[in-house]
Amino acid sequence: METSDPQPNAGQANEPVIDTLENEKTAEVQTSGVLRIKERFILTAVKRVIQPQFLAEEDKDKLTTEDEYLPPDKKVKLSKSEKKKLSGRNKKRPRIIKVPRSEKLCPFLKDITAGEDAAKKCQYPGCSFLHDVDAYLQRKPANIGGTCYNFETFGKCSSGLTCRFGSSHISEKNYNVVNPEMWEKHSEVQHYSNSLAKEVQHSLWKHKYNFEKSEEALRQVTQAKIEANEVKSGAIGPVIDSMDREKRVDWKGKLYLAPLTTVGNLPFRRICKKFGADITCGEMAVAANILQGKKEEWALLRRHESEDIFGVQASSSLPGTSRFLLVLLCGNNAKVMTRCAQVIQEQTEVDFVDINMGCPIDLIYRQGGGSALLRRHSMLETMCKSMKQVLEVPLTLKMRTAIYQGKNVAHNLIPKAVTWGVDAITLHGRSKEQRYTKLADWAYIEECAKLAAPIPLIGNGDILSSEDAWSHLENSSVAGLMIARGALIKPWIFTEIKERRDWDISSHERLDILQEYVNFGLEHWGSDTEGVEKTRRFLLEWLSFLHRYVPVGILERPPQHINARPPPYQGRDELETLFSSPSCAAWIKITEMLLGPVQSDFQFLPKHKANAWG
Known part of the structure; x- marks a missing residue:
């Protein structure tokens, strides 16, 4: 759907945003490899600072400025040599840490429904999973809120009691609620193939x-x-x-x-x-x-x-x-x-x-x-x-x-x-x-x-x-x-x-795409804590590419070319500006809009070191 080109709000162009590069270019001064943006969207004199939480430990050690961990308003600009040290790719990125089995609810218990005897569900005496449902629910992170996509779509959530959107289908007596008609309809259809027998x-x-x-x-x-x-x-x-x-x-x-x-x-x-x-x-x-x-x-x-x-x-x-x-x-x-x-x-x-x-x-x-x-x-x-x-x-x-x-x-x-x-x-x-x-x-x-x-x-x-x-x-x-x-x-x-x-896709249409991706991710990886965080991490990986899209409506000469980079710019609304940010902090904010707040110990190291700027 084609959208119009509204004039940015007064004063917006001078406000610092998350994606930051020092730039004094105007629409008239364009060099090879620079994408031409309509002048009214270009941001000028925007400062950028390093966000240490998105740096590898070895790169933190390379920084020589004494104030590198000061608040953003007290930061000084890094020297040219220091900037060069923070270029390239992060080659030793941390992997997703799996939750120990002893802290995960037994698969036989997580989807127990009304009328089933929890004591008879698990048939393995040496099972290393957690079997105390009440103890699990007490330590389980708070529900994210909203409805459970899997329950609303299929009539049953396979994550059951472990679902982070469980308010849709967990009863007061801690049973996994099932919509029999919907579940029967979908259980007869093979949505996926190529599983390992x-x-x-x-x-x-x-x-x-x-x-x-x-x-x-x-x-x-x-x-x-x-x-x-x-x-x-x-x-x-x-x-x-x-x-x-x-x-x-x-x-x-x-x-x-x-x-x-x-x-x-x-x-x-x-x-x-x-x-x-x-x-x-x-x-x-x-x-x-x-x-x-x-x-x-x-x-x-x-x-x-x-x-x-x-x-x-x-x-x-x-x-x-x-x-x-x-x-x-x-x-x-x-x-x-x-x-x-x-x-x-x-x-x-x-x-x-x-x-x-x-x-x-x-x-x-x-x-x-x-x-x-x-x-x-x-x-x-x-x-x-x-x-x-x-x-x-x-x-x-x-x-x-x-x-x-x-x-x-x-x-x-x-x-x-x-x-x-x-x-x-x-x-x-x-x-x-x-x-x-x-x-x-x-x-x-x-x-x-x-x-x-x-x-x-x-x-x-x-x-x-x-x-x-x-x-x-x-x-x-x-x-x-x-x-x-x-x-x-x-x-x-x-x-x-x-x-x-x-x-000329709108920012809200793009948000709908991300919501659909999240839904597909929760269906594929599960809607428990592990599935939510896996979906979040893969979404972050994708956002490292998605932010490179420049809306058609702000281009001076469409279409966008893959080898051209835009000067710092603001979008036609706040969400479009957020989507344009090359900062890892902005990507995490986007995931929180869809998957709730990150946990206190959350860590994500972007593929490219440049995305640690913010």
Whole structure:
């Protein structure tokens, strides 16, 4: 919905706001990379100060100003060298601290309903959860208030007595109230799929899962490689044609939400589906952890019923390593990936499986993962061909243009991938070295799209408007578009593209989107304290991108471009100004509007050190 451009309130432009940068620019003085804002919205001479609670301990030690912890009105400006020390990313961010089982109410007791005997609910004598309902309720944090989304939507809240919105469905006698008609209606519908069955988990734990199909596929590909080497042929066996048994995906003209680690969670994907995303993909899952039956990794494969074209992205790792340490070994990488592909094929409902070879993180690259696969063609060929033999859904590759800037290699790899039986390729128009700096090279993407024929190539990079999208769709050979940061900054971009317009979305419409995300989060992670805080943290991660959106109505020359940054500005109302803040303190305030006050011991370290300014 288009909104007007009201004149800001008198005096508002000179009031300090949370997002603060010292700036003396006017609308007439614009430099390259600076987004042009209508003059009446630009803030001038705005001071900024450091908020120590959003700094890592090591960065606090780097500050040399003696007054760094003084109240904001007594702060002095940091020197240029001190500011430089507080740039870059926070690499050792704290994880969510789980509540001990002894402090959590037993799952058998939390949803006890009227007429049930609490003493007979839990059948495990050695259960380590809390079983004293009264004691739990006495120490339980106060209800947040408002109605429980899960109860209002489904007729029953699975968090029961632990729900932080429990006033909607907890009786005076401490029973979980259920609406029988609503619950019966929804319990008959499968809203989610790809859960890990206990028997499958046990077979993976005990190494009893039948991988004969994977072993045979690897044997055939390896034997073909030996024979090819003997005759000095460049090919490894015949091209695998599985079209007769494969479920096909129509990629033409589709808008593909990129797989996004951490922020690309299921609630966020649901938001993007509502705005028109055609294809979604789960967060990157580590193959070794899938094969170990780890619940947290299998959770990344979960699919909502709204995700009609859904894939999973896999990469391999040594058992026991972090999700972010993707170690590719020459001997067993193909084996791990092929086994993972078999399990995914047999135990989940997906429309395609994607191999991640675009990750630019140095640690992953040094271990041979992510972008390093761009130079490991033999390994990748074995992996693709063996995975193709065990999959009945398309196999796709997500890659970058190169490892080093100016030394493109994707054009050498893509024709080979076509002969390996890969069904589609997504190409991000930057090198590993570039990460997300400079502009994506769409001329090179076009060159590669022609080389990829007859398989589809999906272009990725710098799409933040309908204008960007249609320029690429209509003037290049790409089959479709992948959108990553653009969707995080403005998830309604899918609607803009399909309706060919710039949407001047209001601040209250944006707040409604956040409320819906919170509802989806409470449904997905639960509405108990743990679920509320998990939803809050993922919302904070998303807000670190959302604040970069600049409303259409205050732009001097729409649309916004992803590589341009605005000068400090105020919105057309107080809420719009709050949404524009790059300060972590402002993001926490937004979460408190939706999820209640943070706890006294709450801590959140933003991904980027710059967001500690306030």
